[in-house]
Amino acid sequence: MDFTLSERDRMLQKSIREFAEKELPPRMDRMEETGEFPLDLLEGLAKMGILGVITPREYGGSGLGHLARVLVLEQLGRICPAIPMSLEVHHMCVYGINTWGTEEQKKKYLPALADGKTLGVFAVTEPGGGSDVGGTQTTARLDGNDYVLNGRKCFITNAHVSDIWVVAAMTGEGRKGMSAFIVEKDFPGAGTGHVEDKLGLRGANTGELVLQDCRVPKENLLGGEGNGMSVALETIVKCGRTGMASVGLGILNAVLEEAVKFANERVLYGKPISRLQAIQFYLSDIYSDLEIARLLAYRAGWLLDNELPADAEATLAKQWICEAAARSARKAVEIHGSYGILKEYPVQRLLRDALVTVPAGGTAEIAKVVLSRQAMS
Amino acid sequence: MTIDRETGTMIRRDVPSVINPLDRHALEASVRIRERHGGRVTALSMAPDDVLPVLKESLARGADRLVLLSDRRFAGGDTLATACVIAAAVGHLGTFDLVMCGDETTDSGTAQVSAQIAEFLDVPNIMHVDDCGVSPDGDLRLHSRNEEGAFTAEGQTPMVVSVTADINEPRYVTLMDVLDSEGKEVLILSADDLPLEESWIGLEGSPTRVLELFEPERKSRAEMLSGTPAEQAAVLADRLRRLGFRNG
Numbered sequence: 001m002d003f004t005l006s007e008r009d010r011m012l013q014k015s016i017r018e019f020a021e022k023e024l025p026p027r028m029d030r031m032e033e034t035g036e037f038p039l040d041l042l043e044g045l046a047k048m049g050i051l052g053v054i055t056p057r058e059y060g061g062s063g064l065g066h067l068a069r070v071l072v073l074e075q076l077g078r079i080c081p082a083i084p085m086s087l088e089v090h091h092m093c094v095y096g097i098n099t100w101g102t103e104e105q106k107k108k109y110l111p112a113l114a115d116g117k118t119l120g121v122f123a124v125t126e127p128g129g130g131s132d133v134g135g136t137q138t139t140a141r142l143d144g145n146d147y148v149l150n151g152r153k154c155f156i157t158n159a160h161v162s163d164i165w166v167v168a169a170m171t172g173e174g175r176k177g178m179s180a181f182i183v184e185k186d187f188p189g190a191g192t193g194h195v196e197d198k199l200g201l202r203g204a205n206t207g208e209l210v211l212q213d214c215r216v217p218k219e220n221l222l223g224g225e226g227n228g229m230s231v232a233l234e235t236i237v238k239c240g241r242t243g244m245a246s247v248g249l250g251i252l253n254a255v256l257e258e259a260v261k262f263a264n265e266r267v268l269y270g271k272p273i274s275r276l277q278a279i280q281f282y283l284s285d286i287y288s289d290l291e292i293a294r295l296l297a298y299r300a301g302w303l304l305d306n307e308l309p310a311d312a313e314a315t316l317a318k319q320w321i322c323e324a325a326a327r328s329a330r331k332a333v334e335i336h337g338s339y340g341i342l343k344e345y346p347v348q349r350l351l352r353d354a355l356v357t358v359p360a361g362g363t364a365e366i367a368k369v370v371l372s373r374q375a376m377s
Numbered sequence: 378m379t380i381d382r383e384t385g386t387m388i389r390r391d392v393p394s395v396i397n398p399l400d401r402h403a404l405e406a407s408v409r410i411r412e413r414h415g416g417r418v419t420a421l422s423m424a425p426d427d428v429l430p431v432l433k434e435s436l437a438r439g440a441d442r443l444v445l446l447s448d449r450r451f452a453g454g455d456t457l458a459t460a461c462v463i464a465a466a467v468g469h470l471g472t473f474d475l476v477m478c479g480d481e482t483t484d485s486g487t488a489q490v491s492a493q494i495a496e497f498l499d500v501p502n503i504m505h506v507d508d509c510g511v512s513p514d515g516d517l518r519l520h521s522r523n524e525e526g527a528f529t530a531e532g533q534t535p536m537v538v539s540v541t542a543d544i545n546e547p548r549y550v551t552l553m554d555v556l557d558s559e560g561k562e563v564l565i566l567s568a569d570d571l572p573l574e575e576s577w578i579g580l581e582g583s584p585t586r587v588l589e590l591f592e593p594e595r596k597s598r599a600e601m602l603s604g605t606p607a608e609q610a611a612v613l614a615d616r617l618r619r620l621g622f623r624n625g
Contacts, residue, residue, distance in 0.1 A: 008559065011430075011433065015437070015550035015554070019549045047551060048552060049551045062551075062552040064556070
């Protein structure tokens with residue numbers, strides 16, 4: 001068993017770290033204020049190969065795979081977690097199309113999702129619920145050479161900053177009644193609803209997609225009629241959960257750095273508070289969370305790269321890491337005392353960001369249901 | 378960074394190795410010249426071989442090959458002994474048009490090596506270069522700036538040039554660059570591969586010796602001013618004036 005990162009992995013980690021440290025901070029205040037994703041960053045993300053990290057090279061990506069994706073998202077999240085939040089969903093759109101798409105679909109959409117013109121969307125959740133995928137109410141009815149889609153999708157990351165959406169809709173009844181479609185923003189009847197004003201991860205756009213008699217050409221059916229449930233579940237579990245785990249991991253990196261920095265700088269009773277055992281215990285808790293998170297997230301990425309079963313592992317990583325990020329961020333705020341609630345200190349933002357990751361992409365409770373099945377198997 | 382008070386040497390163990398920041402600018406300048414005018418860029422470094430993974434970043438930054446000069450016998454070399462080895466390697470690798478270095482290193486900051494390499498190779502040297510280009514007839518056009526002023530020089534290759542951070546903004550290493558760097562040539566040379574005499578290299582070849590390394594004594598001389606912000610500003614302005622600072 002080898003826990004060391006390869007030379008390649010370490011080099012890409014370093015290059016993304018450098019990019020993140022320079023490019024993200026100047027944009028973050030505005031992201032916090034407006035809740036908008038910085039579209040001017042897309043070109044840089046494309047050039048760096050970040051948008052196409054899991055896109056095969058023949059479709060314009062770098063094809064580095066899932067562990068590389070975890071490393072990239074972690075480094076971006078260490079500076080600004082809203083960015084990997086947007087990207088992780090973008091990658092789900094790529095994953096869906098790359099896994100189930102026809103050659104024509106891949107040729108048409110994957111390069112466009114790697115070159116920086118747009119982010120991708122993966123839309124399953126509806127006002128009726130996110131965890132209950134089977135309860136999807138959006139419908140798709142075949143009419144000539146088009147499917148006609150009707151319904152609303154909510155809590156959709158990148159809704160307003162994307163031209164290419166993967167959307168789940170019902171073409172029939174029951175588990176085999178769901179199908180997935182690639183919808184372009186400009187298709188007749190495709191539109192966006194309101195933008196959510198979130199507590200954290202504010203720079204990641206979240207909002208509604210509205211499909212009103214939206215005409216989608218038959219060739220944009222993804223994965224064949226009736227296979228939508230597989231497209232949705234596999235993408236959410238493998239790609240989505242590993243991605244969310246990476247966002248949480250990025251947050252944990254930042255949380256530890258901020259906590260240690262403050263504890264070393266803040267002097268009480270004539271010495272830095274890092275010399276107080278109560279504070280050391282907090283720091284050791286945060287450090288432990290970070291180290292365990294890293295093992296879980298890297299393992300999930302590695303399993304996917306090696307095409308090994310990863311459903312339970314990705315679910316565990318997502319659920320455990322996002323909760324760890326929230327509890328560690330809370331401890332970092334405690335270490336800061338009253339400074340922790342001031343906006344000029346990043347820890348309050350990290351706590352808000354971490355809280356948003358907990359239900360995003362599947363609640364902790366749903367994850368526990370999955371894990372209990374694994375436990376009893 | 379910490380200094381071992383007993384031996385007077387830097388403790389490098391806990392300090393992660395990096396490519397010298399100014400050398401990144403030199404590499405970037407070389408790669409840009411190659412992108413416009415063709416040629417081949419070799420990244421050359423003298424270092425212990427355990428930093429090879431760090432140096433491979435130069436391949437991702439656009440160098441066509443990496444040459445590491447590594448030998449225990451090089452250890453302890455001063456700037457002259459270092460320049461001697463580098464110059465020998467440059468000569469050994471064949472003909473060249475341009476050797477580009479950073480003006481100085483961040484760890485010792487002597488700023489001597491590029492001039493010494495030029496001397497060993499018997500070619501012109503220009504330091505503090507903050508702009509460079511190639512004229513239509515193939516000459517180098519360089520702009521150099523120091524505390525005294527600035528000048529533009531034009532000259533024929535071969536030449537040794539050292540650059541400042543103002544010359545360019547090194548590009549980001551993209552994920553594709555990382556992938557593309559993997560097939561590139563890496564060459565490790567030891568003293569035996571180069572036309573060198575033992576007496577020129579390492580400690581023996583070093584006419585200068587570091588007598589002592591010490592941390593500057595830290596004296597806290599901060600003084601807190603009291604009063605309203607306006608009063609504090611007035612006191613501060615008065616102090617600065619007395620210290621010789623003037624308006625404007």
